[in-house]
Amino acid sequence: MQGNPLLKLLRLALPFWRGMLLAALLGTLTISSSVSLMAASAWLISRAGQQPSIAELSLAVVGVRFFGIARGVFRYLERLVSHDVTLRLLVQLRVSFYAALEPLAPARLLSFRSGDLLSRVIDDIENLQNLYVRTIAPPIVAILIVIGVSVFLGALDLSLMVVVLGFLLVAGIIIPLWAWQMSHMVGAQRVMARSAFNATLVDTLQGLPEALVYNQIPRLQAMMTERRQAMLTADKQVARADAWQVALMMAVTSGAGLAVVSMAIPRIEGVLLATVTLATIAVFEAFTPLAQAAVHLGVYSQVAERLFHLTDISCAVKDPAVPAPAPAQGHVQFEAVTFRYSPEIPLVLNYLSLDVKPGEHIAILGSSGSGKSTLVNLLLRFWEYEDGHIWLDDRELRDYQQVDVRQFFGVMTQRTHLFNTTIRENIGIARPDSTPEAIEDAARRAQIHEFICSLPDGYDTLVGEDGTALSGGQRQRIALARVLLKDAPVIILDEATANLDTETERAVMETVLEVVSGRSLILLTHRQVLLERMDRIYRFEEHKLVPYLPFKISN
Amino acid sequence: MAPSVSSGKHNLDARLLREARSAPGYLIANLVSNALGGLAILAQAWFLSQVIQRAFILEQPLEALAPLLLAILVTILARVVLAYQQSWTSARLAIVVKERLRSHLVTHLTTLGPAYTRQERSGDLSLTATEGIEKLDGYFRDYLPAIFNALFLPVFIALVVLPLDGLTLVVFLLTAPLIPFFAVLIGMATGAIARNQFMEMRYLGAHFLDVMQGLTTLKLFNRSQHQVETIGRISGQYRKSTMRVLRIAFLSALTLEMLATLSVAIVAVEIGVRLLYGGIPFEQALFLLMIAPEFYFPLRTLGAKFHNATEGKAAAEHLYAILDIPLPVQNQTNQQFVPESYTIRFEDVSVTYAGRQQPAVHRCSFRIESGQRVAIVGPSGSGKTTLSQLLLGFLKPDSGRILIGGVALQQIPSEEWYRHLAWVSQTPYLFNDTIEGNIRVGRPGANQSEVIEAARAAGVHDFITQLPEGYGTSCGERGLRLSGGQAQRIALARAFLRDAPIVLLDEPTSQLDPVTEAHILDELHDWFADRTLILITHRLNAAIRMDQIIVIEAGTVVEQGTPDLLRKTNGAWARLIEQESGRANAR
Structure with missing residues (x-):
């Protein structure tokens, strides 16, 4: 579905129109109170200057008090309502973008070329929550205020109205347009200058050891000085544009005041002179946020475009119209599979063939980057394959539903993501309907039960953000418990022990080998650990698999 | 400064x-x-x-x-x-x-x-x-x-x-202090509530990030589609708890605004009443009315900017x-470092990382002759990498000393020392540059064919030529993301090109499969035939081919000698071999 990204975004915000309208009305009332407060005070003073009886002023006195309190209360309510809308919008954004992005993961979100795409997507989604407060509300409030101003001034004097509207036009349209233009030019320059500087900074700090030993510091420092200079220039330009914006707003506001007073003198009653002048100046409060609204509109438009660009990509892997019944045996075959992630990068698999019969244990050796994980990505239907065949129980893999295929494999990867919840839930994720006994049984077989019981809260211990409280070995055992609970016929270990030290690796692998008997095992690794217990061993060579005999230690 | x-x-x-x-x-x-x-x-x-x-x-x-x-x-x-x-x-x-x-x-x-x-x-x-x-x-x-x-x-x-106007001044002076006073008072009263809410808010706010980061895991377990409902629910809770915090925060802003507004209103009424009885000239009254908000405005703004x-x-x-x-004390001497030999001597070197009890390296002594090829082996965490950090001068020994050709390492200016070194770290860093630029870091003056020769020896030339932009492909943060093994080999090409008398390699083949590793080891021996080569490794196959093996356990040298000698002495090395082959025959 194509279309303007901003419109699509607004469509997401549409369900909240009531709250938005309410907030905008409250915002308008806040500013109206502010203007009325100034008007009532000015009128009070002017009228008092004519020294009438005090009774004639009482209404104005009440008005001053009323508008003074009303302004505060309205502003409070406006802030509450608008923030509530913002947060409701955030819920909506998260849910709808998650639903749209979920089918694309991991192929489009975590591909090896763009590891940081995911974090940018998350930032983008969270950023859009301010769409209402920053860009929708200010113009609505401004329009409502313009209507009010036209009615009041129109009743007083038409030419006065026209002149004030002229000033409002400048404040509400011309200055924001100019600000938007400037942010495009100097803002983009600043972004470029910053990212160029950051790249050198990262080189210097993260590559510091290499930079020192290979005498790169002088080069990097010279580059950094140059890029800092560019950043300084860009920063200055932005500061200058900001200052102009402030100054122009000031000129328009004060200019309007001056124009109104000079025009009003021959035209309207003297007692209203101060009222009209001060009220006009107060009206501009509604127009101050418009310039920033225009700038943000540009930013959100880009953000929305990026996000919709992602969600508009048709999902790489699709379920068949008439799916085959779920597989039962677990006979996995690759037949002459050729694969590359995208046309501009080298082949990963080239006429690769492999046959794993049910219950077989095979190992595939390969350096990191050789294509081991690609096998997993294809088997689990994370990526679509084009050339060659992958058979599962003698049917083409893509004839099955994705869920059925994934149910069939138990995968342990190098880095296990643990969710910020209890250990029980982290294991139970594999089978949401499982009983506590089943979870404990899986943990026992993964040899992590005793450790869990030793924790103060046992299975209800929170693992902390991304499981930081657990050691690498413990994490992988929890991952193993997950896989065991899932009870899949084919178990795949993709460098599952590569982050562990040699002894822990061996211990985890021993456990794995104990529990996989009766199931198929595909072990993807670059290390020679317990290879002797495998039925067959292959290694990657020229993007295909060749049989491999493990080295013996030669002396 | x-x-x-x-x-x-x-x-x-x-x-x-x-x-x-x-x-x-x-x-x-x-x-x-x-x-x-x-x-x-x-x-x-x-x-x-x-x-x-x-x-x-x-x-x-x-x-x-x-x-x-x-x-x-x-x-x-x-x-x-x-x-x-x-x-x-x-x-x-x-x-x-x-x-x-x-x-x-x-x-x-x-x-x-x-x-x-x-x-x-x-x-x-x-x-x-x-x-x-x-x-x-x-x-x-x-x-x-x-x-x-x-x-x-x-x-x-x-x-x-x-x-x-004295009276207006009195109103100003009486009301102005109320604003900061109340700001502090409200801040103290609501601070504790807000902090509690804030913790909950943060926890709920992080949920979405957690789910997104774990998306692949969820998908592996066919759980990803069920998360839509959970995200909606948790984000809804997040909204509620955030609103609770905001209600308090906005209330304090409201109070301050009210104070300012009411103060202005007091001024307006006070002036108005006096004006009524002719107690103050009109233009003065109007002037005071106009500047009254300006008097309170900076105080209110300060509150808003406080955040x-x-x-x-x-x-x-x-x-x-x-x-x-x-800052650490810099090596002071400025003289050139022209060593008589490249003999490396560690004498009773100890170092403890800040905040640790156990020393990482404890009374370590060994000697590596010029041109010798030495493997440093030992279990992970035994201090192998710390030794390389010491030799590189990144870490200074707490006690003991390191001598290069008889000169204390502390006496050698670091730039001078690095000129004699080639080094590949365990997790090599590639700069934001082309692949060629990254290899050329080893020797900026090298010509194209020397770069290619080094890449070929490191076993990465074929991979590079398959890339559409070949050696001109940019890598690092913004360019092509290379796998750990490819980065390791590019860093190795860098070291090959360096042509330095001392070569220090920290697990250079840790991400490579055994066949590729064997090829690289052959190249290492050819390329660095007459250099001092120090190879830190936990692979016994790699160590066995070296002239000398140093076995480290718990930060101390437990054995040093030729592979043959160590095998015969039946010590730590022999045990390592036995474990390795024992496991191989266990089936």
Whole structure:
């Protein structure tokens, strides 16, 4: 579905129109109170200057008090309502973008070329929550205020109205347009200058050891000085544009005041002179946020475009119209599979063939980057394959539903993501309907039960953000418990022990080998650990698999 | 900059103010333009009240008011210029301070060296130097000028009011302190509630991130589609708990605004009533009415900017925590290092990492002759990498000494020492440059064919030529993301090209499969035939081919000798071999 990204975004915000309208009305009332407060005070003073009886002023006195309190209360309510809308919008954004992005993961979100795409997507989604407060509300409030101003001034004097509207036009349209233009030019320059500087900074700090030993510091420092200079220039330009914006707003506001007073003198009653002048100046409060609204509109438009660009990509892997019944045996075959992630990068698999019969244990050796994980990505239907065949129980893999295929494999990867919840839930994720006994049984077989019981809260211990409280070995055992609970016929270990030290690796692998008997095992690794217990061993060579005999230690 | 004597939290403001003094011109210009801006506001209000009085009370025609209107025009122009100046000078002040701190931070970090940067999570430091420093904007551009405004402008206005109207001044003086007083009071009363809510808010807020990061895991277990409902639910809870925090936060803003508004209302009524009985001239009353909001405005703004300051201060604290780390003593001597030989001697070297009980390396002594090929083996965590850090000079021994050709390493200027070294780290870093540029780092003067030869020896040439842009492919953060094994081989090509007499390789084949590893080991032996080669490894196959093996356990050398000798002595090495082959035959 194509279309303007901003419109699509607004469509997401549409369900909240009531709250938005309410907030905008409250915002308008806040500013109206502010203007009325100034008007009532000015009128009070002017009228008092004519020294009438005090009774004639009482209404104005009440008005001053009323508008003074009303302004505060309205502003409070406006802030509450608008923030509530913002947060409701955030819920909506998260849910709808998650639903749209979920089918694309991991192929489009975590591909090896763009590891940081995911974090940018998350930032983008969270950023859009301010769409209402920053860009929708200010113009609505401004329009409502313009209507009010036209009615009041129109009743007083038409030419006065026209002149004030002229000033409002400048404040509400011309200055924001100019600000938007400037942010495009100097803002983009600043972004470029910053990212160029950051790249050198990262080189210097993260590559510091290499930079020192290979005498790169002088080069990097010279580059950094140059890029800092560019950043300084860009920063200055932005500061200058900001200052102009402030100054122009000031000129328009004060200019309007001056124009109104000079025009009003021959035209309207003297007692209203101060009222009209001060009220006009107060009206501009509604127009101050418009310039920033225009700038943000540009930013959100880009953000929305990026996000919709992602969600508009048709999902790489699709379920068949008439799916085959779920597989039962677990006979996995690759037949002459050729694969590359995208046309501009080298082949990963080239006429690769492999046959794993049910219950077989095979190992595939390969350096990191050789294509081991690609096998997993294809088997689990994370990526679509084009050339060659992958058979599962003698049917083409893509004839099955994705869920059925994934149910069939138990995968342990190098880095296990643990969710910020209890250990029980982290294991139970594999089978949401499982009983506590089943979870404990899986943990026992993964040899992590005793450790869990030793924790103060046992299975209800929170693992902390991304499981930081657990050691690498413990994490992988929890991952193993997950896989065991899932009870899949084919178990795949993709460098599952590569982050562990040699002894822990061996211990985890021993456990794995104990529990996989009766199931198929595909072990993807670059290390020679317990290879002797495998039925067959292959290694990657020229993007295909060749049989491999493990080295013996030669002396 | 001399290290500051006091760096406690209480002095953070004082310290930040000192930073601001590094741009005295902009600081003063900002102060002056704020003060003049205040003056212009007063002048404009005064002229305007004059105009209205004459037109309204004295009923003068427009023509008679022309000079006053002109005066207003002039004050408006002045205010426009001053508004520009205020914005520009405060932004410039922030830019200068940020630039200065940024450059100071980078210099400090490079001087602290890898011994420090290694401990920090990668990326955290660069974030501090970029986004962290940008957060100072809130302090220097918004908060600091707001403080000066709140300090000076009310005083300024009060001084003008003093000769005009005593009663209004009294109202000002009585009401003004209420604003900061209540701000502090409310802050104290609501702080605890807000903090509790804040924790819950953060926990719920992080849920979405957690689910997104675990998306692949969820998908593996066919659980990803069920998360839509959960995300909706948890985000809904997040909304509710955030609103609870905001209700309190906005309430305090409301109170402050009410205070300011009511104060202005008191002034208005007080003036109005006196005006009614002729107790005050009209133009004066109007003037006071117009400047009353200006009197309270800076105090209210300060409250609003306070949040910006808190964020800036948190960033500053983080920054100063780094800048306050004392710099290591630099190797002083300036003479060239021309060693008689490249014999490396560790004599009783011990080092303990900060905050640890156990030494990482304890009374370590060994000797590596010029041109020898040595493997350092041992279980992970035994101190192998610490030894390489010591040899590189990134770490200084707590006791003992390291000698290179008889010269103490401490005596050799580090740039001199590095000229004699080629090194591949366990997790090599590739610079934001092309692949060729990254290899050429080893020897900038090398020609194309030498680069290719090095890449071929490192077993990465074929991979590179398959890339559409070949050696011109950019890598690092923004370019092609290489796998660990490919990065390792490019770094190895760098070391091949280096042509240095001492070669230190830290697990250079840790991400490679055994066949590729064997090929690389062959190349290592050919290429570095007459060099001192130190290979840190946990692979016995690699160690066995070296002239000497040093076995490390728990930070100490437990054995050193030729592979043959060690096998016969039946010590630690023999046990390692036995374990390895014992397992192989266990089936």
